[in-house]
Amino acid sequence: MAMDAKLVNPFIDAFTSVFPQMGFPAPVRKGMSLKDKIANSLGVTVIVGFTKQLRGNVVYNMSEDTAKYIASTMMMGMPVPEFDAMAQSAISELSNMLTATAATNITGLGLEVDISTPSLGVGAGAQVKISDEQYLVVVMDLGGHPVEIDIAVSS
Amino acid sequence: MEKVKVMVVDDSRISRMMIASMLAKTNFEVCAMAENGAEAVELYREARPDIVTMDMNLPDADGIEVSRRIHGIDPQCKIVMISAMKDAKLMMQGRLAGISSFLQKPVSTNELIDTLLMLCQDSVGAVSIFRESYVPSFVKVFQDGLAQLLGLKSEISITHEEDSVLHIEGVAVIIGITGSPKGRIAVYMSTETMRRFAKTMLQLSGDNGEVSDEEAEATVEECSNIIAGRGVSKLNDVFRDREMRVTPPGTISGSDIRIANPELISFDIKATTKLGDICMNVGFSRGV
Structure with a gap:
């Protein structure tokens, strides 16, 4: 299952188009690398799966602090001292929006895709195996908060 | 979960039996069977089923007319029309008479159950x-x-x-x-x-x-x-x-x-x- 570089842009484009709409500063791409099979959770990981002409998973991986910052901004600046059920729901919904937008972008490449509901994992030290082979890591900076997108999809 | 009550309206005894047997192992329970329009209206009043399956051709009236009468008794009724023909005109007339769904004969068990499930989901909950x-x-x-x-x-x-x-x-x-x-x-x-x-x-x-x-x-x-x-x-x-x-x-x-x-x-x-x-x-x- 080889990762196709052209499948990365739909995810980055989704990131850069969705966040500003919700009042975030424009995200900046910080780096891109290849990793093997397993991602180490930064604290909060959201997995969303793909089927049809593209199969695989995407994982949004961030620290709990970053997750709280995102949830707070999504909720119009409401303080989020704990990563509670409401904050989890916000991150889950955000991941759904990002992935649905990426899926629409991928459809623009001529590939029919469908996405699953997001699964949100909380707990530092978790390991997430998302691929049997290599997967692509894109680090995005969101107002000083890093978010890692782990992409393991292939046609 | 409570059983969902279904009334079957069909003039053919075989058709009624077939529908009843399709629903036999499900959560749907056939609570009444009617072989003509007058009986359907009377039984609806008595049995108050959750869903009605309606044949188009009945000896004393057509299925659309009977549906209209049942709809007059209970505007919330859920009726599935099962007929040999299924065209746009029939469906439009049927919708106006309060029919929720249309199935074409012969109906498979899956189609029937799927349709009934979709119809009753408001009442029984997801x-x-x-x-x-x-x-x-x-x-x-x-x-x-x-x-x-x-x-x-x-x-x-x-x-x-x-x-x-x-x-x-x-x-x-x-x-x-x-x-x-x-x-x-x-x-x-x-x-x-x-x-x-x-x-x-x-x-x-x-x-x-x-x-x-x-x-x-x-x-x-x-x-x-x-x-x-x-x-x-x-x-x-x-x-x-x-x-x-x-x-x-x-x-x-x-x-x-x-x-x-x-x-x-x-x-x-x-x-x-x-x-x-x-x-x-x-x-x-x-x-x-």
């Missing part, structure tokens, strides 16, 4: 629909899968909690479901159970070699993938046109991990086995 119609398929493939793949006997218990959070001490294999409804399956167990699971699956006994945690995870992942795939294909056999598919698995391991799916209605299916508890959580998105 939780009951998932529990009664979706979860049993997964229970069966889970139990069969453990028996076939590992030779494991299991005792099954099912729980449903609102907005449940899974606590993982070990491993969880997450497999997404796309289509309608969307959802996800999570198979999870402790690290110790995972190791025993892998050794049993790979038929390794005490001094017959050890298995690394990475291999053990891969084994659990593969079995989960097989079971989830079978479960979803079983649902596709029953509910057509839903295009349900499974995503490739993602596997989370570690200790004190919580997995949340805020938007899902989920059911925890626990298999108690001699290797330890093996759980499969099946969740579906609200709103089919």
Whole structure:
């Protein structure tokens, strides 16, 4: 299952188009690398799966602090001292929006895709195996908060 | 869940019997049968069924006219028209008479049940629909899968909690479901159970070699993938046109991990086995 570089842009484009709409500063791409099979959770990981002409998973991986910052901004600046059920729901919904937008972008490449509901994992030290082979890591900076997108999809 | 009462209106005794037998093993209960329009109206008043299946050609009136009369008694009634013909004009007239759905003869069991389920979901609630119609398929493939793949006997218990959070001490294999409804399956167990699971699956006994945690995870992942795939294909056999598919698995391991799916209605299916508890959580998105 080889990762196709052209499948990365739909995810980055989704990131850069969705966040500003919700009042975030424009995200900046910080780096891109290849990793093997397993991602180490930064604290909060959201997995969303793909089927049809593209199969695989995407994982949004961030620290709990970053997750709280995102949830707070999504909720119009409401303080989020704990990563509670409401904050989890916000991150889950955000991941759904990002992935649905990426899926629409991928459809623009001529590939029919469908996405699953997001699964949100909380707990530092978790390991997430998302691929049997290599997967692509894109680090995005969101107002000083890093978010890692782990992409393991292939046609 | 309470039985959903169905009244069957058809002038042919064979047709009535066929519909009744299709519904025999389901949560739908045929509470009345009518062979003509006048009887249908009278029985509707007495039996107050949740759903009516309506034939088009009746000896004393057509199905649309009878539907209009029933709709006059109860504007909330749910009527499914089952007729040999199904064209746009008939459907338009039927909608105006209060008919909710149209099926063409011959009707398959799947089509009929699927249509009735969709119609009654407001009244019985999505939780009951998932529990009664979706979860049993997964229970069966889970139990069969453990028996076939590992030779494991299991005792099954099912729980449903609102907005449940899974606590993982070990491993969880997450497999997404796309289509309608969307959802996800999570198979999870402790690290110790995972190791025993892998050794049993790979038929390794005490001094017959050890298995690394990475291999053990891969084994659990593969079995989960097989079971989830079978479960979803079983649902596709029953509910057509839903295009349900499974995503490739993602596997989370570690200790004190919580997995949340805020938007899902989920059911925890626990298999108690001699290797330890093996759980499969099946969740579906609200709103089919």
